[in-house]
Amino acid sequence: MSADLAVKWLIDAYMRLSKLKNDMIIVPVMISYDRIFEQGNLSQEMITGEQKDYTIGSTFQSLFATTPNEYGEAHVKYLEPINLRSFLTDDL
Numbered sequence: 001m002s003a004d005l006a007v008k009w010l011i012d013a014y015m016r017l018s019k020l021k022n023d024m025i026i027v028p029v030m031i032s033y034d035r036i037f038e039q040g041n042l043s044q045e046m047i048t049g050e051q052k053d054y055t056i057g058s059t060f061q062s063l064f065a066t067t068p069n070e071y072g073e074a075h076v077k078y079l080e081p082i083n084l085r086s087f088l089t090d091d092l
Contacts, residue, residue, distance in 0.1 A: 028079040034072025
């Protein structure tokens, strides 16, 4: 889902809820990693042009075969909450 579609979906939902006098607060969240999980797969696919088939079994097998800290650390950043009612009335 593209970001534009997600924002449109949230605003449409809010407009339907606004008849009920409800307010909606959106908290933007950013998640980033030190290392890219698919790094090895992506580079191999770029070199050979062959795409690996992924199944739920192979995903779990890879998950349990990894060593601790193999993928680095995950960083989560919470941005300033947006009051949708204020945003729509002030900015539009």
